[in-house]
Amino acid sequence: MKNKDFVGSKKRNTRAKPEAPARRPFPVVKFLVVILLVAGFVFGLNYIQGDSEAFKQEQEQPQVTPKKKTQKHIPPPPEDEEWEFIEELENKSVQVETEELEDKGPFKMQCASFRSEEDAEQLKAKIAFTGFESQVHKTQGTSGVWYKVVLGPFDRKRDAEKTRHILKRNDIRGCQIWLWR
Numbered sequence: 001m002k003n004k005d006f007v008g009s010k011k012r013n014t015r016a017k018p019e020a021p022a023r024r025p026f027p028v029v030k031f032l033v034v035i036l037l038v039a040g041f042v043f044g045l046n047y048i049q050g051d052s053e054a055f056k057q058e059q060e061q062p063q064v065t066p067k068k069k070t071q072k073h074i075p076p077p078p079e080d081e082e083w084e085f086i087e088e089l090e091n092k093s094v095q096v097e098t099e100e101l102e103d104k105g106p107f108k109m110q111c112a113s114f115r116s117e118e119d120a121e122q123l124k125a126k127i128a129f130t131g132f133e134s135q136v137h138k139t140q141g142t143s144g145v146w147y148k149v150v151l152g153p154f155d156r157k158r159d160a161e162k163t164r165h166i167l168k169r170n171d172i173r174g175c176q177i178w179l180w181r
Contacts, residue, residue, distance in 0.1 A: 104157075104179060105179055105180060106152065106153035106154060106155060106179075106180040107152060107153065107154040107155075107156070107157050107159075107160045107177055107178065107179060107180060108150050108151065108152035108153055108154070108160075108177070108178055108179075108180045109150065109151040109152055109154070109160050109163065109164060109175050109176065109177050109178075110148055110149065110150050110151075110175065110176050110178065111123060111127065111134070111149045111150070111151065111167065111172060111174065111175040112148070112149045112174065112175075113139075113146045113147065113148040113149070114146070114147045114149075115144065115145070115146065115147070116147070117136065117138075117147050119147070120136045120147035120148070120149050121136060123149045123172070124136055124149055126170075126172060127149070127151065127167065127172060129170075130166060130167060130170045130172070131166075132151055132163060132166075132167070133151070134149055134150060134151045135149075135150050135151075136148070136149055136150075137150055151163060151175075152180060153180045154177075157177060160177045161177065164177065
């Protein structure tokens, strides 16, 4: 029995090249419809223009008689009026009660709390690169030990907000501002 060569006996792809699609005949009907529409449009414009000239000629121009201009009576300029309220406003003093705002106290900003001291120290270093000093506080909670990264104290909340915005620009997010207690 003769051994059959399975590798070399592949069927050859003898595809016939696709024939070019047959050209369609020139669309005479569509061409005629377009020509008729354009001609109708041009005829309509000429018809409207011709009617407007005939309409102008049919309209009679009414006779306009110039009217005599009557001089209007101009009143004399008003006398200088003296107003009392100007003097009253200059001499008047208003007393306003001002309430002093209570100083709520110093503020602190907590940026994170971690389970591991190493993570807290990494964030502290990242904050130090932005130019601020932070502390890591060890806190015993109900669920274990936490390491809080805290900045402050800030005398005014505005200063704390300013620092928080700078930290946001340096990709340190999630900082919260609290009263220092």
